[in-house]
Amino acid sequence: MTLIGGLPAHVLLVHAIVVLGPLVAFGVVLSALWPVARVRLVWPTLVLAAVLLVLTPVTTDAGEWLEQQLGESPRIETHADLGETMPWVVIALFVAALLVAAVHVLIARERIPAARARIVTVIVAVVAVIIAVGAVVQVYRVGESGSRAVWEGRVP
Secondary structure, three states, X not given: OOEEOOEXXXXXXXXXXXXXXXXXXXXXXXXXXXXXHHHHHHHHHHHHHHHHHHHHHHHHHHHXXXXXXXXXXXXXHHHHHHHOOHHHHHHHHHHHHHHHHHHHHHHHOOOOOHHHHHHHHHHHHHHHHHHXXXXXXXXXXXHHHHHHHHHOOOOO
16 A cells, blocks of 8 residues: 555554554553453454554555655654564554453453462553553654654754
8 A cells, every 4th residue: 555545655544553552552451450441441452453453564564665755864764663663562462452351251251260360360461561551652652753754854
């Protein structure tokens, strides 16, 4: 995908990543830490994580095409290097959402003994929070470097 309505697809698709990344991270954290929220948010969060999983490589591919059109620049190169990490970050975030959902189902079906449910939930919550925070930080880093590549020196 290269153009959407005459505009570079990357410029449009990146907004979905910037919104969905932190939204999914927030849903994962809430679902991992708060049982009442988990009941309502675990499935929508998992679906949004899957959407993010599909959109991220499409967005990075569109970004690679745009990079070729713009030519070499240290700022664009920095952004591209950081952007190449996003598929891995999003995979980790999807796995965290999947783990939270799996624990939710296993506890609801009493497949995890009550004595172990608490420790399993805590371990998954710690992993989920670490991944979610890392994902939000990386979305910020990639987005900020892209903004600098486009706007630094152009706006007073």
